[in-house]
Amino acid sequence: MDLENQTRILELVEKYGKDNVVVVLGGAEAEASGLAAETVTTGDPTFAGPLTGVQLELPVYHIFELKDIIPDDVWDEQISMMEMVLDVDHIIKEVTTYRERTNGG
């Protein structure tokens, strides 16, 4: 996750509290999604950004995991095209791994 976005996430947690912030990802690849999930749970694994060593333990989901709560027409319009071409199972597995490590799932 780029450094500016890490800063924004940190600001949101300071403003709303970590119990009131949920992160939703839209990454195209499992690895990148996993890195982003790791960053907002156990801290920045690249040791480059402001979340280095900061365990926010935020609930984090990929949008693909939320299909059941999104109205079908909105899903079809906004997400379904990419759902067909991306490795949905791999992405979900990777994000779930980091969420469950912090008991957020």
Added chain:
Amino acid sequence: MNLDLIDLQLENIRRRNALMVDLKGKNIAVIGDRDGIPGPAIEECIEKAGGTVVFSTTECFV
């Protein structure tokens, strides 16, 4: 067994295993991806699901 039937069964399994997440009243930070799902598309979904988007961005790895 034809492929359509297999696809349908896989979809049913995925739905059964899906999380029941309630976003109503939650503050949502959206980290979209230009090559995946962009921020505005996720925003639309979250808002229709009752969540409040407080930050949205679309990352680009190029």
